[in-house]
Amino acid sequence: MERLIQADGQPHYGIFAAAPGLINYRDFVFRSPMGRRLGALAKWRRFHQFQYFGLISDQLIGGCALANLSLAGIGFVYLFHPPSGRMIERQFKLPLSLGTRFSQRPDDGLCELRSGRNWLRLENRAQPKEKRLLVELDDGTRIDACFSEVAPAFQPMYINTPTAVNGWVYAQKVAGVCCTGQVKSSLGDFDLAAIGAFAHHDWSAGYMRPETHWNWACLSGLAAGRRVGLNLSCGVNETSFTENCYWLDGELLKVDTVRFAFDRQQPLQPWHISSHDGQVALRFDARGLHQERMNLGILASNFKQIFGQFSGVLRPSGGPEVVIDGQWGFVEDQYVKW
Template sequence: MDKLISADGQPQYGLFDGTPGLVNHRDFDFRSPMGRRLGALAKWRRFHQFQYFGLISDQLIGGCALADLSLVGVGFVYLFHPASGRMIERQFKLPLGMGTRFSQAPDDGVCELRQGRNLLRLENSPKPKEKRLLVQLDDGTRIDARFSEDEPAFQPMSLCTPAAVNGWVYARKVAGVACQGEVHCELGEFDLQAIGAFAHHDWSAGYMRPETFWNWACLSGEAQGRRVGLNLSCGVNETSFTENCFWIDGELIKVDCVRFAFDRDRPLEEWRITSADGQVALRFVGTGLHKERLNLGFIASNFKQIFGRFDGVLRPHGRPALEINGLWGFVEDQYVKW
């Protein structure tokens, strides 16, 4: 698929075997809920895009996100050292996205944020199919991490779903891939391949619900000698299709709708995550979290990303169950108005 938006101005919906070459949102026939055709200003204001790169290992946990919310460009990065409990985190907010750039090609392009001597950069390369995270901060922190989807072969989750009465969301998800690179920071120096790090990646964009929420869960690592990744969500990307899945040795296994049971006031305590089809039964307990709150009236966010360990079982239909014992991963509790 060369472009997500067809010649008639409508997105192509469904689960895709491949990745659209271009998320050409400006060609979308965007209309009000009452059917009035909307112009370039409304298209700019309502289109949102974000990208996330996560690192997981027993020795280092990390996450970096970039978001284009039209009125503001947002970025964050954090690193957590499980052995010491120490954490580095930075947040950036740039009015009207000044100092940012975002490619609309999920497999080919650069998204980045620059502020002073700080750089957050996510690179997507088609040949070889590789994702790279580059972070340089004014305190000397440097992250250079990358993973390949070619060797061994990996099947990403790629889908587009309707959103509200007049929007849509495209998402491409990856988890359970080995990560290479280096991290240099006050927590220490880390060779990501040597410490057995895994990565996950999210590229999402579209005309999302003006007010929404989601819960999300992701893990990456090894279980019973198999490479395993997990991507589950509730509250978004659930109209006609869902993004819920897990991977075993790079093979995507689809999952039905999921339920997140947790105490919103105590996010580090136990979460129970189960799927309607019985393929997922997991328990998560948090170790730490990154959180942000923003309330400007016209735009608001209450965001918690918690990192910790998963236990439980994955039961792919027709195959032996896979026990999950203490694998590191993430969950999110997010409210947003944009």
């Protein structure tokens, strides 16, 4: 599929075998809930896009996100050192996304943000099929991290779902892939391959609900000698189809709807995550937190990304249980108005 939006101005929907070449949102026939056709200004204002790259190991955990919210460009990056509990984190908010650029080609483009002497860049390469994170901060922090979707073979989740009465959300997800590269920071210098780091990745764009909320869970690593990745969500991308899945040695296994049970006022207390089909039964114990709050009236966000350890089981149909024992990963609780 070269383009997500068809000739009639409507998107392709479903779970796809490969990524669209272009998220051609300008060709979308965007209408109000009452059916009035909306113009280019409304189409620009309501289109949002974000990309996230995370890395996980028992020596270092990191995350970097870039978001284009039309009225603002947002970026954050953090590094957490589990053995010491120390953390580096930076946040950037740029009006009208000035100082940023965003490609609408999920597998062949780049997104970046520049603010002073700080630079965040996410590169998606078609040949070879790789994703790369580059970060340079004015405090001397440097990140150069990369993963491949080819060697060893890996099948990402590609999905597009209807959203509310007049929107759609395209997303592609990766978790459970080996990560290579280097990190230099006040937390120490790390060779990501040498510390056994794994990566996960999210590329999402579309016409999301103007006021929305979601929970998300992700883990990446080794369990009983198998490469395991997990991507679960509740609150978005679940109209007609869901993005819920996990990976065993790169093979994508679909999961039904999921329930996140936790105390929103005490997010560092244990979380319990289970799927309706019984394939997932996990407990999450928090070890640290990255959070942001923003309330600009027309734009607002209450974001908590919590890193910690999962325990429990995955039960693939037709295969033996996979025991998850202290595997590092993330959960997320996000409210946003945009």
